[in-house]
Amino acid sequence: MSKVELDQLRGRVDELNLELxxxxxxxxxxxxxxxxAKETQGVYRYDPVRERSMLDLIKEHNDGxxxxxTIDHIFKEIFKAGLDLQKDDHSKALLV
Amino acid sequence: MSKVELDQLRGRVDELNLELxxxxxxxxxxxxxxxxAKETQGVYRYDPVRERSMLDLIKEHNDGxxxxxTIDHIFKEIFKAGLDLQKDDHSKALLV
Incomplete structure (x- = not known):
């Protein structure tokens, strides 16, 4: 593979990073x-059943x-970051 | 927010999961x-300079x-998984 081809692949990786x-x-x-929405309904945010069902659906579609x-691991990190964001929102709401 | 609206948001999250x-x-x-390609060129796969430049580009585009x-953390997990995949390929190549 030439330097030009390698640079093209890397350019495509950069594009994918930004899409991600x-x-x-x-x-x-x-x-x-x-x-x-769940907060106003008084429902606790972390929902292990929903998390399991999301992961199951994702893995059903995983063609490698x-x-x-690995997919489990990456998505759990994304889910966790989302939950942390909800927690931050909740803390800010309590400060108002 | 009604149950129907909540289900719609969750459906959209499922779609996004599959796009991701x-x-x-x-x-x-x-x-x-x-x-x-790098293997045939005898270049070592992990490239911290390239990783840094990818992360910088990603964060330049991060609007929250x-x-x-958090973006750093998630992408480092994705990068690490990619490197592990390259390592597996390398190990398999050595076994041939």
Missing amino acids: LKLINERAQLVQEIGR PFENS | LKLINERAQLVQEIGR PFENS
Whole structure:
């Protein structure tokens, strides 16, 4: 593979990184919205059943190259970050 | 927010999860391809300068709601998973 070809692949990785960033933040906004709705309903935010069902659906669609265990790990980090965001929102709401 | 609206938001989160899955695996394929190219060139795969430059570009484009520190954390997990995949490829190549 030539330097030019390698640079092209890297350029594509950079594009994918930015697409991922966009979707990760779009997901975070939805999770914030859901968190606020659940808060007014007095429902506790962390929902292990829902988390399990999301992971199951994701893994049903996983064609690799990542193994399911790796996909599990990455998505749990994304879920956790979303929950932390909801917690921050909740703390800020308490300060108002 | 009604139950129907909450279910709609959750449906959108599920869609985003699957879009993320697709991009994460597409990225993994590219990273595998880059790893193979670097291997034939005898270049070591982990490249902290490249990792730093990817993270800088990502954070330049980060409009939230996630903080840069959270984005850093999530992407480092994705990068690490990609490197592990390259390592697996390398081990398999050695066994041939």
